[in-house]
Amino acid sequence: MLRVSQLNIYPVKSLGGISVDSARITDRGLQHDRRWMLIDPHGVQITQREVPALALLQPAITSTGLTILHRPTQTRLDIPFEPATREFVKVQCWDDTVTAQFVGPEADEWFSERLKVNCRLVHMPESTKRQTDLKYTAAGHYTSFADGYPFLLIGEASLEELNSRLDRPLPMNRFRPNIVFTGGEPFEEDRLHEFTIGNIRFSGVKLCARCVMTTIDQTTAEKGKEPLRTLARYRAEGHKILFGQNLIHHDLGEIAVGDELIPIH
Incomplete structure (x- = not known):
């Protein structure tokens, strides 16, 4: 039996994540997930790839908005x-250019001072619809400021299998999944092409190609060589290292930790 063991929301792209017991699913993914993003003076996304210190910023959701803690x-x-x-403003998130809304000068100043980077904070309004990649999905599926799709799914067995090959085990937060599940074989998520959680139907559309962000310790913001060095030995396809499955969804509603994942055959 496959069962949801974690639900994670990342309100600001590339900042820390928040684990929740249940989450509402909107047209573009989990509610509040990556609806905010930092941009440089040219309107281009800023991520941990360029600024690892983003990992030191931890969001929390309150009744009126977000609170961001700078841990140092x-x-x-x-x-x-x-x-x-x-x-x-028009902003660039990977290959997409979409309309975003500035949050305010106080936020711009606060982030710029703590990151020592000239940046501004933007929000994705409801009126902005960012289409998922049409090479892998049909028209009408949307995502937020996530890398490309509204959800990332990883099985705990996959991380356990990877950690059995590492000298020092790594936590799941290195991979920034939205949905984590227990049960099944390592890389069971690779084969989950159609399934339901509660009343929500999901489709696995593309295995996730991993980048240098997985080598950044989410507690210290320090870079290393793992897990990419080890994953490259057995999870490489072409020039990509694969870990996790990108998902789209076909319904709106709510899912919760403990819900069963039921494959559709």
């Missing part, structure tokens, strides 16, 4: 769900 200084920033500005 123990300072906090409150961000409302609805931006205070009416300023919009």
Whole structure:
């Protein structure tokens, strides 16, 4: 039996994640997931690939918005769900250019000071629809500021199998999944092409190609060589290292830790 063991939301792209017991599924993924993003002066996304110190920023969801904790200084920033500005800007998230809304000068200053990088915080409004990759999905499926798809699925058995090959085991947060499940064989997620969780139907559309972000310790922001060095030995396909399955969804509703994943054959 396959069962959900973790649900993770990453409100601000490339910042820390939040584990929740249940989550609402919207048209573009888990509610609040990657609806905010930091951009450089040219409007291009900023991620841990360029600024590993983003890992030291930990969000929390409150009744009115987000609170961001900068762990090294123990300072906090409150961000409302609805931006205070009416300023919009075209931003680049990978190959997509979409309209985003500036959050406000206080947030820009706070992030720039703590990261020592000139940046601004933007929010994805409801009016912005970012289409998933049409090479792998039909039209009408949307995502937020995630890398490309609304969900990433990983089985605990896959991480256990990887850790059996490593000198030092790594936590699941290196891979930033939205949905983690127990049960099944290692890399069971590779074969989950159609399944349900509760009343929500999901489709696995593309195995996830992993990058240098997986080598960044999410507690210290320090870079290493693992897990890419080890994964390259047995999870490489072409020039890509694969770990996890990208998903799209076909329904709206709610899912929870403990829900069963039921494959559709």
